[in-house]
Amino acid sequence: MNKQDIASIIEEVMDQLKGKRLPKDIVPIAVSARHVHLCKSDLESLFGEGFELSKKADLSQLGQFAANETVTIAGPKGSIEKVRILGPARNLSQAEVSKTDAIKLGLNPPLRESGKIEGSSPVTLVGPKGSIYIKEGLIIAQNHIHMTPQDAEAFQVRNGEYVQIKVESDRPVIFNHVLIRVSEKYRLEMHIDTDEANAGLISGGQQGRLIKNEESL
Structure with missing residues (x-):
């Protein structure tokens, strides 16, 4: 491992310790x-x-x-x-x-x-x-994503907007029409039900990629 690789790893760890989202389009998923x-x-x-x-x-x-x-x-x-x-x-x-x-x-x-x-x-x-x-x-x-106003700004979305979430599991799945819910009281997290989780072989703690609806899949 060269010095550049080591520096990159150190920078990533420091960003995580600071609470920085890495990468910026990733949303944690919880099964409700x-x-x-x-x-x-x-x-x-x-x-x-x-x-x-x-x-x-x-x-x-x-x-x-x-x-x-x-x-x-x-x-x-x-x-x-x-x-x-x-x-x-x-x-x-x-x-x-x-x-x-x-x-x-x-x-x-x-x-x-x-x-x-x-x-x-x-x-x-x-x-x-x-x-x-x-x-x-x-x-x-309805499946949805909780986020703070700061998260919404980072993702460039607004309360009430619908987005897509792409999950790379053993059975990859794309959720369409996912509702954005914004509040200072919220913590960044997508909520899906057990049927949705089972269909995509998703367990709690997995992540999905947020895709604006106008983006290409």
């Missing part, structure tokens, strides 16, 4: 399994009056956590037990599942951005103290 968000009143209906979620682990996005508590999601054809609740409590309850999960439940939830549940599928949630039927709230989550 089925989960539930609950409003305060629904949480109490399922777990009892005054109940508070207890933290199992922090999530990558600031202030969000996986709770120790789980619920059962029930549909006309089947149910899925031990579905993790994510905290903190939200204004509206929402359950996010994969298409495979939806088939097992016998339901047909729409593909939606998280939080946009108007007109989505109804579903029953069962907890240790009771059950609730929500008229809308079951969705298949």
